[in-house]
Amino acid sequence: xxxxxxxxxxxxxxxxxxxxxxxxxxxxxxxxxxxxxxxxxxxxxxxxxxxxxxxxxxxxxxxxxxxxxxxxxxxxxxxxxxxxxxxxxxxxxxxx
Amino acid sequence: xxxxxxxxxxxxxxxxxxxxxxxxxxxxxxxxxxxxxxxxxxxxxxxxxxxxxxxxxxxxxxxxxxxxxxxxxxxxxxxxxxxxxxxxxxxxxxxxxxxxxxxxxxxxxxxxxxxxxxxxxxxxxxxxxxxxxxxxxxxxxxxxxxxxxxxxxxxxxxxxxxxxxxxxxxxxxxxxxxxxxxxxxxxxxxxxxxxxxxxxxxxxxxxxxxxxxxxxxxxxxxxxxxxxxxxxxxxxxxxxxxxxxxxxxxxxxxxxxxxxxxxxxxxxxxxxxxxxxxxxxxxxxxxxxxxxxxx
Numbered sequence: 001x002x003x004x005x006x007x008x009x010x011x012x013x014x015x016x017x018x019x020x021x022x023x024x025x026x027x028x029x030x031x032x033x034x035x036x037x038x039x040x041x042x043x044x045x046x047x048x049x050x051x052x053x054x055x056x057x058x059x060x061x062x063x064x065x066x067x068x069x070x071x072x073x074x075x076x077x078x079x080x081x082x083x084x085x086x087x088x089x090x091x092x093x094x095x096x
Numbered sequence: 097x098x099x100x101x102x103x104x105x106x107x108x109x110x111x112x113x114x115x116x117x118x119x120x121x122x123x124x125x126x127x128x129x130x131x132x133x134x135x136x137x138x139x140x141x142x143x144x145x146x147x148x149x150x151x152x153x154x155x156x157x158x159x160x161x162x163x164x165x166x167x168x169x170x171x172x173x174x175x176x177x178x179x180x181x182x183x184x185x186x187x188x189x190x191x192x193x194x195x196x197x198x199x200x201x202x203x204x205x206x207x208x209x210x211x212x213x214x215x216x217x218x219x220x221x222x223x224x225x226x227x228x229x230x231x232x233x234x235x236x237x238x239x240x241x242x243x244x245x246x247x248x249x250x251x252x253x254x255x256x257x258x259x260x261x262x263x264x265x266x267x268x269x270x271x272x273x274x275x276x277x278x279x280x281x282x283x284x285x286x287x288x289x290x291x292x293x294x295x296x297x298x299x300x301x302x303x304x305x306x307x308x309x310x311x312x313x314x315x316x317x318x319x320x321x322x323x324x325x326x327x328x329x330x331x332x333x334x335x336x337x338x339x340x341x342x343x344x345x346x347x348x349x350x351x352x353x354x355x356x357x358x359x360x361x362x363x364x365x366x367x368x369x370x371x372x373x374x375x376x377x378x379x380x381x382x383x384x385x386x387x388x389x390x391x
Contacts, residue, residue, distance in 0.1 A: 015281075016281070017279070049224075052224050055223075056132055056223070057132055057133075060130070061127050063127075071133065078135065090263075090265070090300070091301055094306060
């Protein structure tokens with residue numbers, strides 16, 4: 001099952017030296033999606049960056065699962081606002 | 097050599113701070129300036145490094161003791177001590193000057209990337225390297241067509257393709273060209289943000305372009321044809337009779353290329369600005385007066 005798009009949680013946790021329970025907690029709090037096949041659990045490679053970020057926030061800043069959820073939502077809002085801000089700045093130039 | 101940086105000041109602490117104070121101050125500031133919580137904020141990234149550097153020294157009693165005594169030269173404390181003993185020994189014999197406990201107010205070089213030990217909490221965890229963020233300034237004309245550029249990032253030449261129609265502020269990711277991984281983790285990514293300067297007469301809003309063109313009075317009144325500049329050359333535009341000032345006309349497909357959609361373009365919007373004749377002759381004035389009487 002392990003292909004270019006998916007990485008098994010076992011492999012991921014070994015590579016990043018984090019306990020598998022951490023990834024399971026992320027799944028339980030609906031912070032990531034996992035895929036099950038033949039008894040093994042996988043995460044999408046495209047989600048790696050997001051999981052890495054949550055590892056850093058959890059282990060470096062002691063942010064718990066609820067906190068990660070809040071941080072994720074707020075960061076999403078910040079990104080959207082930054083995009084909107086840039087778009088408005090560009091539009092403003094039309095009238096300068 | 098970098099300027100003196102006060103680690104206590106960075107962590108907003110007094111020199112009498114306890115280990116608990118340092119831990120709390122570090123956690124508070126790390127949460128404030130952590131790069132993951134401050135996307136695209138270089139100032140926060142710089143402060144985060146300073147906070148880490150300060151914590152690395154002050155949270156270690158041995159290093160802190162040396163730092164308190166020797167400032168920037170704390171890493172050479174042993175050599176200092178040795179030199180001090182030798183000096184004292186000489187001064188006892190010769191009555192020369194003695195070493196004091198003065199603060200060596202320069203700061204030691206950044207420990208990040210300098211082979212220092214990582215923080216304990218991360219020592220066994222593999223991490224992807226830091227993402228790098230760079231800005232590339234381009235002119236609007238540059239991004240009208242797809243082209244390639246060679247960039248030098250940390251002594252590596254990277255050839256990138258810049259697709260036509262890229263937007264101002266847009267970022268692209270180049271995988272693996274960021275900082276090296278920690279504890280054998282993969283390299284980070286390089287993010288390039290495009291800053292597009294516009295020195296043309298065209299204003300851009302996404303894929304559409306806007307410009308103002310002069311319209312001679314007689315063409316506006318009687319209709320006709322004018323030649324206007326578009327982004328890729330001149331085109332002839334028919335003008336309806338009795339066209340009013342500030343009339344907007346859309347030239348379909350004459351705008352900016354649509355990002356990553358070949359042969360698709362936005363529209364060009366022209367705003368007519370009536371240009372009335374100046375330096376009228378007597379005859380012209382007479383004829384305009386006659387026209388005015390007819391209205």
